[in-house]
Amino acid sequence: MNSSYNYSEIIIISNPDWLIAILGSQDQNSYLYESNFGIRIANRGETITISGDDESQVLLVKDLILKLVDLLERKISLKKMDIMTAIKMAQNGQLEYLVNIYEEIVGRAADGSAIRVKNFGQLEYVKAVAKHDVVFGIGPAGTGKTFLAVVMAVQALKEGRVKRIILTRPAVEAGENLGFLPGDLKEKVDPYLRPVYDALNTIYGNEHMNRLMERGIIEIAPLAYMRGRTLDDAFVILDEAQNTTIAQMKMFLTRLGFGSKMIINGDQTQIDLPKGVKSGLIDAEMKLRDIQRIRFVTFDEFDVVRHPVVADIIRAYSE
Template structure:
């Protein structure tokens, strides 16, 4: 029989972690066949050593979620227990709980550092090859910010190099012109929220799409802006984009410097920005 006590720094956050009437602790008791008793900002665990270890790791990991000043849900504890009992390492807190109750969270140390950089800075860069999660995690952070009303809209931006930036010659309105270039971001969005809510956001202007070339002269306040495929932005475009941020806004710039479609001899604005700002 193992016993351990965990004290958390913040009483309000501990209450968010334990849940209303300690519902999350009751879930741990049922799932792991142990005892979990709260006392202010601390919790005492009693049970089999392996069960106590899993419960402790889950509580410590999900305490990071409570620091976002929101309730930690039973679903998030269920996801965390599944990950821990499956042998995965408990990494930072859940970013977002999807429509089908899946918890989106960083899975590697680099992803964890990326998410932390987004949380801590007004501008963050995510650079790496396809499949590293940079675009998906950026969208998860944006959706979470919109749901919590930390921002009023999400703005999705991409250079349309394939069309030579001459979007006026393409059929349809602005969204129809640029949507094909933003497919990865839309795929991520529809994976996180139901189609009805996503379409409502788009119809109400809470989600806006914009080609990079059309950002000149704008100031974006209270917005979460994602510039995807930024390796295809020129130096002038990157400088213009980085000066669009207004009050209460956050920007994430993602790209793969090995996959630029710019013409021969044209240096990527993303590479220049990283050299200066990194």
């Protein structure tokens, strides 16, 4: 331990497997704690020593590691992503909710494995959808908005709370100029809905997914095809909502029928509308935020569940 540090805390972990889970093989994870909190970690035997010049950061890392121990006691295996999630939540003042994340099972994949939320932002998102009929998920790519929305839609269908799932998005920027693309409607739209197909495939498997689509239980269509419809007993998801115009957003939202839920996802930093055209997503947030039955959930770079450098890239561009 470097004696020049002003503060230090000690944690005793007697289980060698837990030590490896927290610090990584050959202490590879120590760098993650040290670089994110400006502290120093030393490990000798069963003892982890956390040292630094900022007492609050030393105590925060101690609390973080104890929370990881709590997860291990609950027989939850830790991967590097889990360590990064804990670090991000600690930095964002949300560490107390870490255990809650692993208790929230949203659905199950085709192989039976549990699908859980991965951070506090996703936890808030899932809880919002459970309590509200219309939920907006706003934030950068890589936060899991589309995937979680599809998982929740499938779960609602399996439990009989809805009779069908409708997935839509504006295709080819906002103009939806599908006529210029080759192939039939499905072939025109498919490239723009790849993330949705990937999510459905994870949950159902390709064969079952195709059967449900053939029966009309799962419908995937461009936004233009929603006009004039009333969507009853459906779980409706609008993806890439930042590329809707104000008129398109109003049209979509007023399709909501009895027994239905709507999720509207978008990233306000990736608007592809023509210059001078206001995004329907930004307009909706301004006009609808105070309506009690509608909930807006905002994601940020802390909620990104891709490679850790993606969060840094998003932060750099936003600055």
